[in-house]
Amino acid sequence: MFDYLIVNGRIIDGTGRPPAFADVAIAGDRIAAIGQLFHAPARYRIDAAGKFVAPGFIDMHTHYDVALLVNPDAFNVVSQGVTTAVIGNCGHSPVPITDERRDELRQLLSVIEAGVEWRWQRFADYLTALEEVKPAINTVALVGHCALRAAVVGFKNRPATDDELKAMQRLLRECMDEGAFGLSSGLVYPPSAYAPVDELVELNKVVAERGGIYATHMRNESDALVAAVAEALQTALRSGVRLQISHHKAARKPNWGKVAVTLRMIEDAALRHDVSFDAYPYTAGSSYLAQLLPLWALEGGASAMLQRLRDPQTRAQIRQAMESDPALDFTAVRIASVASDDYKPLQGKTVAEIAELLQRTPAEAVLHLIEHEQNAVTMVWFVMDEADVAQVLTHPLCLVGSDALTIPSNPLTVDPQTLPKVHPRTYGTFPRVLRWLVRETGKLRWEDAIAKMTGKAADKLRLKERGLLREGYFADVVVFDPERIADRATYDEPHQPADGIEWVFVNGQPAIADGRPTGARSGCVLRFAGA
Incomplete structure (x- = not known):
């Protein structure tokens, strides 16, 4: 007997194939069967008539590293269909850390660290702390270059010495051996900003050896955007690392339209190398005020x-x-x-x-x-132009990343007016892509948008048995109404969950059932297993 049987829906399996009628059965934490299963016995039956059934969405870019320790139910995440999130982006991760630099690193992450006691030092210790709170979602953790450089060089504006570079390489190897999926950089944030290209190349050789990814918040996203893309591509080609350009954009009005140039650069590089990027469907970004x-x-x-x-x-x-x-x-x-x-x-x-x-x-x-x-x-x-945002998001090499900074308290249980005015992407990124770029404008087909959010993302991260609706895969599944799916969060009222997300399963357990949160926390802290 199956635990859950989803019948009468159309599946979008994450491969890019068109929707097809099929039933999906879940047993334990796995997809047990896909096919014509209407009469099969199951403890719970879900009628998905008129709905799409898809793999759980994978958020390629978040900053939930410490926020998950505070609000592990992650309501804003699961309520938009996300079952897996990449953390440790923009060079910002709470590990590796040394006692000498602990206070400085906490101050660097002060807007997202939420007052949690940092009881870890090694990457493995941090992942264990994350496991202990039983998060509602799966996590994929990167090593932040800011943390790596702070641990060895500190916050000094100078190149690393040969010995310091070797020490960073050793630390990075340790982190990857303990489960990190790769390295991220934040080349506008000290101390990552002080690293020359050669340092990034040498560090990424370590990542490339193990088959991980290099996710970069580039050195510039405005006036020097083209040069920054060239640097990122050079870093990848010289090191052999698989590249993920974070939240690709052309910021500030004088630079609008430059994405036409950068997308061609990325396309050319992708003919020879594994290169992709991610973006979110908004014309505003969000960061520390000090970035001004x-x-x-x-x-x-x-x-x-x-x-x-x-x-x-x-x-x-x-x-x-x-x-x-x-x-x-x-x-x-x-x-x-x-x-x-x-x-x-x-x-x-x-x-x-x-x-x-x-x-x-x-x-x-x-x-x-x-x-x-x-x-x-x-x-x-x-700072962005809507036409640029659409051009980037609809590109075949683009994946989806919210760049959400935090996990707020559940607005269904606290007064939303007492919460910060977070960026609406915190609640609306994935439904907004489906509403705006698929249903309303037709710039993407359903199957192509879902592939960006699932199969292609899982392939980039080399996730095992996730990202597709396939028998034997982990049961990360979302059921949504294509006629209703929409973001409701706005800049003035950001704490509004999306419409149209009916069911969300994380490892076979429903985090959202009939559109309502269940409180289930069945996520896994994923560890990189190599190429």
Whole structure:
């Protein structure tokens, strides 16, 4: 007898094949059978008439590393059909860590670390801590280059010595031996930003040896976008590593349209090498507010940056650098979250509005917020063109990644008005792709969009027995209504779960049943098994 039998639905199996009528049976944590199974015995039957049945979605880019330890039910994740998330992106991971650098690394991750006690040092210890909370989703963990470099070199703006590079390589090997799927870099974030190409190449040779991936937040996504893509491709080709360009975009209006150039560059490289990228379906990004500061102001880490803000002369230089940036529009920057109760009412307001309230210039308002909140402040920044976003997401080499920074408390159990004004991608990324690019505009077929979210993503990550609807595979399954699936989260009201997601199974257990969360936490902490 099967545990669950999903009947009358059309399956989209994740391979790119068109939808087909078939029933899906689940037994234990596996897909037990697919076919004409209507009369088969099962403990629970789900009538999926008019619905699509697909593999659980795989989010290629998140920052849930520590948030999962706080809110392991991950409601915002499972409610959009996601069953597996890649963590440790943009060079930011809470491990490897040394006692000497522990406080600095925690400060670097202050906006996403949520006050959790860091009881780990090795990668294996962190994965064990994650397992102990029994998360609702499967996780795929990368080693963050910021953490790796901080552990060995610190936050100094200089190349690593030969001995330091060898030490980073040893640490990286240890992390991959303990289950890491690869390396991520955040080349706009200190200390990752201080690494020359040669360092990245040598580190990625270690990743390539083991068949992992290199996911990079490139050195630039605006004025020097083309050069940054060239650097990422060069790093991959020289090291032999499989490349994943994170949240590919052309930021700031003078650069809109440049994705036509970068996509051709990536296509050409993909003829010779394993290269892909991911994106989210929004025209705004989200990051630390401190990213508005010039890079030199961030040197040495958060504590050094805050010290500079306390020096009147240096503060004036930082302010002047911001005010002289012609593309920095303070009306396009919203405050998403702050740490203190004092400024909670400012969440959701633009920097321009806050400047008026505080009777300061916009640049000074930014510096004041960073200082007051001790860097624990995030922003939503409108910098992209919708046509560019659509062009990137519909490209055959593009996968889907939300870039969500956090896992909020379940808005069905707490007052959403008490929660930060997070980016709506936190709840809506995958349903938005299906609503906007499939149902409404027809830029993608259902089977192609689902393949991006499932089979292609699993293939990139080399996940074993996941990403497809196939007998014997793990039962990560989503049932959704193609006529209703839609994102409801907005920038003003972000804590709204998507419509149209009916059932979500994670390793055979329903995390969403009849559109409602069950509280089940059946996710697995996945460990890389190599090529």
